[in-house]
Amino acid sequence: MVNPRAWLAEAIGTYALVFFGPLSIIIAIAMFGLSMGPEALLIISFSHGAVIGLMVYVFGHVSGTHINPAVTIAMMATRRINVKDGGAYVAFQLIGAVAASATLAAIAPTFGAQVNYGVQEGPSEFLDSSVASGFVVELILTFFLLTTIFMVAVHKKAAAGFAGIAIGGTIFLIHLVGVPLTGASVNPARTFGPAVVSGYWDYHWMYWAAPIIGALIAAFVMNYIFVKKAEKEN
Template sequence: MSTIEPVEPTDPPIAKRALAEALGTFILVFLGCGSAVALTGAVPGDAAALQYTGIALGFGLGIAGAIYATGHISGGHLNPAVTIALTVIGRHKREDVLPYVGAQFLGATVAALALKGVFPHADGLGNNAVADGVGVGSGLLVEAVLSAIFLFVIVSVATDRRVTPGFAALAIGFTLAGIHLVGIPLTGTSVNPARTFGPDLIAWKWDDIWVFFVGPIVGASVGAVLYQAVRPDRV
């Protein structure tokens, strides 16, 4: 079981699913982090709210489009925390975790490399970092809570048959946009280790990177388990 169930009776070969994950993650990171680079400093005056909204939409619309494009092939995880959380609750095959996660990291890294080519003089590539005055512990909690919310929604709209079909990608995109509106001023909002790793590797900025691995993976797993606890069936 994946973020969106494939329409075919059997899953495509793992190589095709991994390639779909890499391409989908590329789309998400290029559009999301690209909007962060493009909008940072682009709006004159005190317009942080406009920048935050634009970045949130970049990530939300990016993941919605990427899931619609890849969900019928790979499930459209596009995020190691999603893959691990779905595996924890038995909705993804254990043997497919490493190919999926590897593809997601690869897609994010290539996207960050492409962004560096588009914005060669940018100081950063939408990198995550715990904001001054927030504290590492608070940043970890922010990432964990936002990731738990994210997976609670994902498991609901993508695996519960009672949810209206066809709208999972939109619900996930709206949720990711809302998450960014809360998290951008605190951590830059990751909820996705691959999304953090790619830009960090290419920009060689490793600020608090463990926060953006531990927080999303733990939080996502908790969110997935919580939805399993409230659903009245196990179908």
């Protein structure tokens, strides 16, 4: 069933993520400088977790609040969403992401340009700038994001009303440990929007491939080992 309202919900939800998430980075560097101190890290991590957690409650009943191509691709692969809606979800997620980054470029050009409007800039020195290590980090972080989504939002026996808190909390944790390592994308749209506006495309492939692979692994494990079993019991 094709659902244009859900497509719009995905665009708005992704806009919120790519606006408030990178805006927190811009604010952090304006307040604390380019060094990633604990205060800046907490602001960035909390902002990303909060906006995604809130969007789950705002649009979860409309579109499922994927706001992430890796999530949508995993849902298509496990037949939780049809291909027509899934393709439109991804397209509207990317549109929302680019629109959000363009807004940041318009309202905060100076400080925004210093951080390429929030685009992830590849593996850090903590990983010896290793692409292989960065790829594994992004894959693992996305695996646990999708694990949370399937077990708290898809699983029929999950406690009602806690999906936004659990998913937002997972995003908070992912950014707390992942920002110093890879910038913590776990979402191709989150990287794509700032990349389009800033023109920074280094390592861009990694922020598509690793989250999608991590999402697919988690989706198949959680769906066919845990979620399907609960559905059969019901």
